[in-house]
């Protein structure tokens with residue numbers, strides 16, 4: 001089975017950084033792990049990830065342990081935000097503004113004040129190609145769902161926060177956040193790719209230009225040499241040698257082009273630098289979705305930090321969404337993003 005390229009990259013980088021020898025393929029990763037790493041990941045020293053024995057999928061135990069090991073040494077702060085006022089009315093308008101149920105109707109039911117948790121992750125990245133580009137990215141995730149909550153990281157500083165010491169954390173900070181972190185890493189990679197899109201596009205343009213120049217150069221060289229074959233003073237041997245050179249030009253051009261492709265290839269390294277986890281009092285609304293003859297209730301949150309309804313998460317691919325489609329699944333009605341709705 002072909003593995004998710006993000007998982008291959010993450011796993012390879014993490015294992016190599018910790019002293020492993022890694023041979024990555026599209027459908028499995030073959031790794032030789034140093035003893036301490038094998039012990040901490042509960043894997044044999046020679047291991048094949050992506051096999052039936054050690055599947056490398058979102059939610060798989062091996063990935064859980066890898067994510068835990070990769071994030072356990074990252075500094076994390078914990079706090080509760082003081083929310084002076086929690087919205088009490090006007091939720092119909094808020095939902096209509098922030099969530100679009102494209103093929104279903106939505107009714108707002110009971111409202112309750114509750115406490116939920118958000119995590120801000122800060123990552124640095126380096127993209128290496130013919131040039132180097134560095135950057136920082138900061139994203140916020142709603143911990144229970146893994147949804148990306150836009151702008152939270154910018155507005156959170158408007159609120160007072162009481163911080164906790166480690167060892168004295170309230171139980172509302174769940175320790176079972178492996179799945180959220182996996183979704184978060186995927187979203188972070190996606191966000192970094194968007195940040196880097198202009199850089200990657202400029203490397204592609206340069207590659208395209210250099211490849212064209214190389215082709216033109218070798219074409220005119222071949223034309224020139226072919227024309228010189230007609231020279232009356234050439235001996236048969238010289239003519240044969242020149243012909244051989246002409247015949248070899250295409251292979252030489254192909255080699256040069258492959259070097260260029262390697263030179264402009266972009267490799268991206270991502271490092272998680274810090275985590276901030278916040279408990280926040282929010283308004284929770286139970287909404288009822290009416291889709292054909294089915295009804296489904298689900299909680300949505302009005303977030304007092306962003307002053308918006310938090311987005312939802314596609315129940316097929318895990319992507320954050322504000323445009324929501326409904327469709328029939330095996331065990332009932334499923335919420336999906338526009339892409340998954342098209343691909344079903």
Ligand SMILES: [Zn+2]
Pocket residue numbers: 314315316317318319336337338339340341
């Ligand atoms: Zn989806």
